Amino acid sequence: MAKILTAPDMGKCIGCYSCMLACARFVHGDYSPHKSAIQVRTAGGMEGRMVADICRACADPRCAAACPTGALTPRRGGRGMTYRPKLCTGCGLCVEACPIHVIGWDSDEERPIVCIFCGQCVNYCPHGCLQMVEVGDAQPAVRAAEASTAPADQA
Amino acid sequence: MLTKPTIRVLYVDLASDKVRVEERDDLFHLLGGTGVAAALLEENMKADADPLDPAQPIVFAIGPMTMIYPVVTKTIATFISPLTGEYGESHAGGRLAYSLRHAGYDALVITGKAAGPAYLSIQDNRIEVRDAGPLWGADVAEAGRLMRGMHASPGHRSIMRIGPAGENGVRYANVNVETYRHFGRLGLGTLFGAKKLKGVLTIGTHHWPIKNARAYRQAYDEIHQRVISTAAMEKYHELGTPVNVNPLNAVGALPTRNLQSTRFEHAPDISGEAFGEHDLMYKRACAGCPIGCIHIALLRQQFGAENEYEIQSSYVSYDYEPIYAFGSMLGIGTRDGALRLMEAADRLGMDAMESGVVLAWATEAMDKGILSEKDLGVRLSFGDANGYFKALHLISEGANETARLLGLGAVQASRHFGAEDLSFTAGGAQGVAGYHTGYANIIGHHVGSRHSHLDNAGYSLDQKQRNLSDEETVDKLIAEECERDFVTSLAICLFARAIYDRETVRKALATIDIQVSDEDIQRTGREIYATKLRIKQKLGYDPTKVKLPKRIFETTSMNGPISPARVDNMLQIYRERCAALLAEFTKT
Numbered sequence: 190m191a192k193i194l195t196a197p198d199m200g201k202c203i204g205c206y207s208c209m210l211a212c213a214r215f216v217h218g219d220y221s222p223h224k225s226a227i228q229v230r231t232a233g234g235m236e237g238r239m240v241a242d243i244c245r246a247c248a249d250p251r252c253a254a255a256c257p258t259g260a261l262t263p264r265r266g267g268r269g270m271t272y273r274p275k276l277c278t279g280c281g282l283c284v285e286a287c288p289i290h291v292i293g294w295d296s297d298e299e300r301p302i303v304c305i306f307c308g309q310c311v312n313y314c315p316h317g318c319l320q321m322v323e324v325g326d327a328q329p330a331v332r333a334a335e336a337s338t339a340p341a342d343q344a
Numbered sequence: 345m346l347t348k349p350t351i352r353v354l355y356v357d358l359a360s361d362k363v364r365v366e367e368r369d370d371l372f373h374l375l376g377g378t379g380v381a382a383a384l385l386e387e388n389m390k391a392d393a394d395p396l397d398p399a400q401p402i403v404f405a406i407g408p409m410t411m412i413y414p415v416v417t418k419t420i421a422t423f424i425s426p427l428t429g430e431y432g433e434s435h436a437g438g439r440l441a442y443s444l445r446h447a448g449y450d451a452l453v454i455t456g457k458a459a460g461p462a463y464l465s466i467q468d469n470r471i472e473v474r475d476a477g478p479l480w481g482a483d484v485a486e487a488g489r490l491m492r493g494m495h496a497s498p499g500h501r502s503i504m505r506i507g508p509a510g511e512n513g514v515r516y517a518n519v520n521v522e523t524y525r526h527f528g529r530l531g532l533g534t535l536f537g538a539k540k541l542k543g544v545l546t547i548g549t550h551h552w553p554i555k556n557a558r559a560y561r562q563a564y565d566e567i568h569q570r571v572i573s574t575a576a577m578e579k580y581h582e583l584g585t586p587v588n589v590n591p592l593n594a595v596g597a598l599p600t601r602n603l604q605s606t607r608f609e610h611a612p613d614i615s616g617e618a619f620g621e622h623d624l625m626y627k628r629a630c631a632g633c634p635i636g637c638i639h640i641a642l643l644r645q646q647f648g649a650e651n652e653y654e655i656q657s658s659y660v661s662y663d664y665e666p667i668y669a670f671g672s673m674l675g676i677g678t679r680d681g682a683l684r685l686m687e688a689a690d691r692l693g694m695d696a697m698e699s700g701v702v703l704a705w706a707t708e709a710m711d712k713g714i715l716s717e718k719d720l721g722v723r724l725s726f727g728d729a730n731g732y733f734k735a736l737h738l739i740s741e742g743a744n745e746t747a748r749l750l751g752l753g754a755v756q757a758s759r760h761f762g763a764e765d766l767s768f769t770a771g772g773a774q775g776v777a778g779y780h781t782g783y784a785n786i787i788g789h790h791v792g793s794r795h796s797h798l799d800n801a802g803y804s805l806d807q808k809q810r811n812l813s814d815e816e817t818v819d820k821l822i823a824e825e826c827e828r829d830f831v832t833s834l835a836i837c838l839f840a841r842a843i844y845d846r847e848t849v850r851k852a853l854a855t856i857d858i859q860v861s862d863e864d865i866q867r868t869g870r871e872i873y874a875t876k877l878r879i880k881q882k883l884g885y886d887p888t889k890v891k892l893p894k895r896i897f898e899t900t901s902m903n904g905p906i907s908p909a910r911v912d913n914m915l916q917i918y919r920e921r922c923a924a925l926l927a928e929f930t931k932t
Contacts, residue, residue, distance in 0.1 A: 203636030205629035206442075206500075207414070207568070215561060220346070220412060220552040221446055222500070230500060236523060236659050297551055315572045315634040 191267025192321040193246035193306055194227070201316040202239035204231065208310035208319060215309050217295070217302065224295060226304040227319075242291045244269065244304035246324070252303070255286030261303070267324045272303050345450060346408075346552045346856065351380055354449040356464060356471060358539055359398065359456030363471045365449075375858075376407030378433065379833035379872040380451055381422040385431075386875060388453055391882040395424040396538040398457035405451040406441045407835030413564060413852050414571050415840035417441055417630040419521075420832060425530035426538070427515045427698070427753050430885040431876055432530040433794040437630035438522030441835060443502040446548025458540040463491065463505075467547045476542040483507045483691040484520045491545055500631065505543035506533040507693025509740040513537060514751040516698035520690070524628060524638050524661040528695045529796060560855040567852065570843050572634050581627070584639040585664035586616030593672075597781045597803075597902035600672045601726050602704035603768040603895050606780045606902070610677025614667055623679055625659060630837070637839060639663065643683045660687045668778025669700025673768075674707070675726030685732055692740040697778075699739075701754045703732055705767045714763050719746040758893075765894035781806035782903030786896055787914050788821050791887045793876040798838055800825040810903055814910060818917045822925075826869035833872055874929035877922050888915045 212225035222228075228242040246269035253261040253270045260277035261270045279299035284292045293302035311319040345352050351371040355364045374380050381403045388401035402423050409416045419440045425432030444452065447468050454464070458473060461480040465472045479487050484507040491503050502522060510517035510533030517533030518526040527533070536542070554560055592598045593611035600608040612618065623641035630638075640659050647654035660683045670676060670685035689696050707724040709715040717723045721744060722734045738747040749757045758764040779785050781803045788802025789795055797803050800821040805812075812820065828838065836844050844852075846865055853860055860868075897906050 200626075203627050203629040203634075203638075204631070205634045205636060206631050207634045210411075210632065214554060214564070218554050218557065220554060221550065222442075223446070223549050224551060295551075313568065313634075315636070 190323045191264055191269070191306070192308065193267065193269055193324050194243050194304060194308070194310070195320050195322050196241040196243055196318060197320055198316070198318045199239055199241055202229065202241070202318045203316065204229065204239045205315065207313040207315065208241075211309045211313040216305065216307060223293065224302055225310075226291075226293065226302050227310050228291070228293070241319070242289075244291050244306075245289065246270075246304075246306070251286045251288060252283035252292060252301075255282045257282065261301075264306075269306055270303070272301075272305060274300060277301070345448075346412075349858075351376065351405075351450045352448060353384065353451045353453060354466070354471065355453045355455070356473070357456040358454065358458040358462060358464075358473055358541060361473050374868065374872065375830075375833040376405050376410070376450055377418065377420040377833040377835035378405075378422075378829050379868065379875075381405035381420045381433070382431075382872060382875045382879065384451060384453055385422040385424075386879050386882075388455065389424055389879070389882075395426045395429055396535065398539065399455060400424055400535070402454040402532065402535055402539070403451065404440075404444070405835070406444050407450075407833060408856060408858055409852060410441045410835050411445045411632045412856060414568050415633045415635060415837050415843065416835055417633045417837050418832070418835045419444065420835060421519075421527050421532055423530075423532055423535055424883065426534040427529075427531040428795070428885075430883040431793055431880045432532065433876075434527040434530055434532055435832065435838075436519070436521045436525045436527045437633070437837065438502060438525040439500055439631040440502040440504065440521050440546060442500065442631040443546035443548045446550050446552075447546055448548065448550045454539070454541070457538065461540050461542055463543040463545060464541065465495075465545045467545075468549055479505075479542045480511065481508065484693050485523070485691050487543060488520070488523055491543055495545060495547070502546045503543060504545075505693075506536045506541075507691060507740070509692045509694040509751075510534055510537035511542075512740060512742045512751075514694060514740055514742070515753050515756070516695040516702075516751075517693050518695050520693060524640070525630065526695075529697065530794060531695075533693050555857070556855045563852050563855050567843060567848065568634065571840065574843070581635045581637055583616035583620045584627075584637055584662075586619055586639070586662065586667055588664045589615040589667060589671075590617065592779065592902075595807075595902045596900070597779055598672050599668060599768060599778055599780050601675045602673065602708045602766065603780065603899050604708070606899060608672040608675075608677070611672065613677050614671040614679055614682055616664075619662060619667075619679060623662075623683070633837065635839065641679070641683055643680065643687060645680070645684070658687060660690070662686060665778055666696040666700075669697045670732070673700045673704045673778070674729075674732055676729055676732075677727065678729070681729035684729055685736065688733055688736045692736060694736065694740060698753055699736060701768055702739075702750050702757060703735060705754050705758055705763075706735070706750055708766050709758075709761060709763050712763075712766075714761050715746065719744065720750075721747070764891075767893045768895060769893055779803035779806075780896075780899065780901045782810075782901045783906060783910065783914065784812075784817050784821060785901075786892070786906060787817065787911065787918070790890070790892065791821070791915070791918050792825065793873070793880070798828075800828065806901075806903055814914045815917055818914050818921060822873070822918075822921055826866075826873045828869075829872040829876075830865050830869035833868065870925065871929055874925050877926055878929075881926070886919075888912075888919050 209222040209225040217224040250270045308321045350367040384403045423432040461476040463476040487505040596606045625642040627636045628638040629636035671682040742748045758767040784802035784805035788800045792799030
């Protein structure tokens with residue numbers, strides 16, 4: 190079954206950016222956290238909350254619908270999409286199509302920075318804020334995970 | 345730079361708005377951080393001019409491993425200190441190092457004085473000196489909020505700013521970085537104020553492709569794992585540095601009521617355990633550090649005594665040193681009292697430790713009739729947070745002659761009133777951090793290049809090796825400082841010094857094409873230390889000529905009484921060692 194990325198426990202986030210650094214480095218081959226598909230940031234300065242802008246893995250991905258070349262297609266057997274860089278022409282329509290603006294843009298390569306649901310970011314989080322969740326017919330599990338604010342030992 | 349063996353320096357002159365970038369291959373062997381910043385200070389400073397002369401430089405530097413490896417999060421600032429008149433160095437975390445790295449600069453040199461209130465905006469290649477008129481007078485929190493609003497940029501900007509204390513010439517004004525971090529201690533904020541520089545905003549979005557992906561990942565994973573799993577880091581992310589309050593009190597090393605004693609009866613109430621249990625709200629990290637040592641307390645305050653359920657809340661970062669400075673040192677035994685003063689100092693942009701030491705001295709001076717309540721405008725009494733709260737505001741505003749004198753720092757103020765023997769100061773410089781452990785701490789503070797307990801960790805030496813000879817003490821302090829100069833030249837946070845042993849550093853540097861040997865590390869550390877000594881010498885500093893206050897000898901330290909004769913002997917030994925080291929690295 191396919192897995193998607195969730196951020197159920199952002200209350201535990203300390204803002205270290207280890208997840209972003211891992212995505213940029215070990216998925217996108219670049220030191221810059223701007224080349225990460227997950228973007229952790231403060232909402233309202235350092236006194237505010239830490240939030241994670243991540244791909245919500247839509248059941249009906251708008252980015253895939255907008256893609257004219259077939260580089261982005263709905264993922265088989267799960268939510269989200271599959272990205273085939275070879276088919277991508279760098280038109281940027283997917284970036285515009287995402288209603289929550291979580292597709293980044295790699296201006297060097299002229300390619301979108303999309304989540305490939307690999308879970309690298311999850312492995313580097315020191316506090317378990319992020320989680321890979323199986324989806325398919327098990328969508329309620331995602332909602333349960335997102336609603337959880339319980340401490341780790343109860344979660 | 346990541347892509348070639350050079351140091352990319354951005355020069356900004358605030359007077360002319362002129363900007364230039366130089367690639368300095370000649371500085372590359374100094375790595376970055378302390379090494380590069382000290383070298384750039386030496387070549388740009390005007391040794392004979394006043395520290396607040398517009399021509400004096402402010403230097404910032406990051407290192408080759410900045411944001412490439414975990415906990416390499418610091419930016420090192422060097423300047424001539426308006427507090428001491430000699431070498432100034434201060435380190436801060438936050439997102440500044442990250443932003444400078446991705447804006448593409450290894451170092452930044454700011455000179456000149458702006459015509460009116462200004463802030464510096466660094467957005468990748470675009471550098472501008474902009475109008476900060478509306479920001480002038482704003483406290484640190486409000487200035488940060490306004491600057492965020494002026495740059496509705498996505499991403500992860502860094503915002504440095506000063507508060508009223510820096511604008512009004514308080515000699516121990518801080519530069520605030522990302523609300524909870526600071527360039528503290530030696531008055532960098534005062535220098536900002538003198539240059540009419542309210543703040544610096546940095547946004548970096550440059551990309552750096554990874555060259556040696558396999559080796560890099562291996563090195564990164566190993567360091568990351570050690571950082572998040574080893575006991576060496578535990579004290580920083582569990583209770584944090586305040587874990588020291590109870591043990592230091594137990595051994596009689598917690599400076600209390602202006603160091604009239606070294607044990608505080610309310611220590612358990614202001615301990616790391618008490619803060620952790622009652623006030624800790626969350627923790628934050630500097631960008632690129634999975635430790636997350638920044639402890640934030642929730643401070644709840646009633647509007648007034650009659651309004652039981654009218655409550656305002658704010659978030660205050662706390663650490664051991666501010667707890668010492670605004671807690672035991674001022675006889676304040678409530679966490680709320682200490683937090684209120686920490687918050688006030690933060691917002692006004694004043695250094696917590698120096699403020700605490702100044703106020704502690706002033707309290708005793710007032711008790712003894714040396715300083716008058718009428719002249720300052722408020723009565724100071726140990727344990728009374730309200731009085732200190734008001735005093736911080738008076739000092740930050742320079743509200744009257746006495747407040748302005750207190751704004752000069754503990755050494756200058758106590759000297760003015762002829763009562764310097766009551767002050768807990770060293771190095772002729774500034775308040776001593778919260779340890780009264782013994783010789784190594786006092787000598788370490790006194791001769792340390794930035795008069796910080798972090799220069800050479802004398803407080804730790806006192807606790808670990810108690811029966812050293814005078815020679816051994818001095819040699820160990822110098823060796824430790826040289827080693828730390830290498831670590832901070834890589835801009836590694838000193839909290840991770842146990843992780844970054846020489847072997848780890850060598851491996852990590854090799855993945856970014858920098859090869860260093862053990863001898864290189866040794867030599868570079870000594871060269872950097874020598875550079876700092878030379879700067880101090882040029883600025884006329886001689887630790888053997890500066891008197892230590894009697895209070896330090898009167899109040900017994902953890903390791904027993906401190907004898908003036910042994911201190912003098914150690915300072916003489918230190919002077920000989922320095923002369924030898926300087927001769928070794930004399931520039932021809």
